[in-house]
Amino acid sequence: MEKTKMENKEVITRSQVLPASKEKVWQLISSPGMLTEYHSFVSQNPVEKWPGVGSKDKIHYFSGLILEREFTAWIDGTGYDLNANTEEGLRYQVFWRITSGEDGQAILSISIKPYSEDRFDQYSRLLGKYLEQVLKGCEYYLRTGEPISRNQFGSHRFFSPPVPLKD
Numbered sequence: 150m151e152k153t154k155m156e157n158k159e160v161i162t163r164s165q166v167l168p169a170s171k172e173k174v175w176q177l178i179s180s181p182g183m184l185t186e187y188h189s190f191v192s193q194n195p196v197e198k199w200p201g202v203g204s205k206d207k208i209h210y211f212s213g214l215i216l217e218r219e220f221t222a223w224i225d226g227t228g229y230d231l232n233a234n235t236e237e238g239l240r241y242q243v244f245w246r247i248t249s250g251e252d253g254q255a256i257l258s259i260s261i262k263p264y265s266e267d268r269f270d271q272y273s274r275l276l277g278k279y280l281e282q283v284l285k286g287c288e289y290y291l292r293t294g295e296p297i298s299r300n301q302f303g304s305h306r307f308f309s310p311p312v313p314l315k316d
Contacts, residue, residue, distance in 0.1 A: 163280035164258040166250050169291040174247050174255040175226050187286035189301040190309035211309035240264040
């Protein structure tokens with residue numbers, strides 16, 4: 150599995166070759182409420198409106214953070230753009246794109262652009278790790294057909310802290 154990463158002062162991008170066609174990847178990422186199947190930090194993904202431009206959903210993270218998403222572009226078979234906001238005032242633009250790779254495999258790229266660059270340096274590493282976890286979850290789900298479990302590829306202090314061990 151090939152992974153690439155790109156960071157500049159405006160955008161954080163991670164990409165990964167996935168074991169599926171563009172069509173299968175599109176089917177996964179464009180299906181309503183599916184984030185809980187491949188995103189190991191998400192406890193719920195309720196949908197308000199779907200599909201297309203104007204789609205709205207929420208991401209409930211295991212940390213208690215809730216992210217509201219509104220889709221501003223919808224490119225069938227290729228990807229979408231969205232605005233993501235929290236009640237705490239964090240705001241991002243997010244771009245999902247699928248391209249064709251070798252041997253019929255798709256490449257999924259996810260980019261995050263914070264509206265405020267004030268905290269970019271502070272959060273770029275954490276957001277990069279976040280994107281890597283999402284892509285690992287997509288790869289796992291497409292390869293196995295099985296949903297991921299909480300923190301399957303590691304925890305994240307903002308989105309899904311470690312689960313305390315029970316005696």
